[in-house]
Amino acid sequence: MxxxxxxxxxxxxxxxxxxxxxxxxxxxxxxxxxxxxxxxxxxxxxxxxxxxxxxxxxxxxxxxxxxxxxxxxxxxxxxxxxxxxxxADNSPKPVPPAPRDTDGDGVNDANDQCPGTPAGVAVNAVGCPLDSDGDGVADYQDQCPGTPAGAEVNALGCVQDLVLRDVNFEFDSATLTMGAEQILDGVAEKLRANRNVRVRIEGHTDSLGSEAYNLDLSQRRAESVADYLGRQGVDMERMRTIGYGESQPVATNDTDAGRAMNRRVELGEWE
Structure with a gap:
């Protein structure tokens, strides 16, 4: 050939x-x-x-x-x-799926040690909510931020009952002022986030007026705070109200400044 x-x-x-x-x-x-x-x-x-x-x-x-x-x-x-x-195999290669971030906190599921973080909550590198004071209660739930290092706190993040400062009422009534409502909005937000805690709301007065009148007024003021928190989405079953009247002063009743300190509402863990 x-x-x-x-x-x-x-x-x-x-x-x-x-x-x-x-x-x-x-x-x-x-x-x-x-x-x-x-x-x-x-x-x-x-x-x-x-x-x-x-x-x-x-x-x-x-x-x-x-x-x-x-x-x-x-x-x-x-x-x-x-x-x-x-x-040579020139066929298109499959593109691997993008990492999932189910709770949308910016940390993908594979690295997220705290899945299910609520939307908008600031987290650290491993996807856990920030706890700036290191007390074991996340910032978005902590009613008492800035607790000293090593201090033992309750479920609210507080060493002791929280005095709701500037939660004031109209004169001789249980009607909240506008400024008081704004403060309680922040309290309600953290209570909604911390759903596993129940709270006590305690009312206190100064010594002006009769003891019976002050006891009733303190109870009505505590209930007024609870009612407002309830309207902001806090379950009423999680709150207990107690009026102590003038029986638990924290300052003297002989001065205007002392009496102002005694007229207060406190928030504590209801165990």
């Missing part, structure tokens, strides 16, 4: 063979895993086949012994390269 004829046949074989490899490699397999990983689809074997076929073409196309050797070497190199390229 003439070398030209041999070259033509081998060239055709190269085209058909490498095209088949390329088609097999690029098409997604719908069969078994064994079919998808067939040995003849591997770029190494396609390259080897291409080298052999290309070398044969180069040899067959040469006119003398030197040309035959040179042609075989060039054909082998070119065929190997073409076979490897054509059989």
């Amino acid at each position: 003439k070398k030209s004829t041999t070259g033509l046949l081998l060239g055709s074989a190269l085209v058909v063979g490498l095209s088949g490899c390329a088609s097999s490699a690029s098409q997604p397999s719908s069969g078994t895993a064994a079919s998808a990983d067939a040995w003849y689809q591997h770029p190494f074997f396609c390259g080897l086949a291409g080298g052999l076929i290309g070398g044969g073409i180069g040899y067959a196309a040469g006119n003398d012994s030197d040309d035959e050797d040179t042609g075989a070497a060039l054909g082998s190199t070119a065929g190997a390269a073409m076979g490897a390229v054509l059989c």
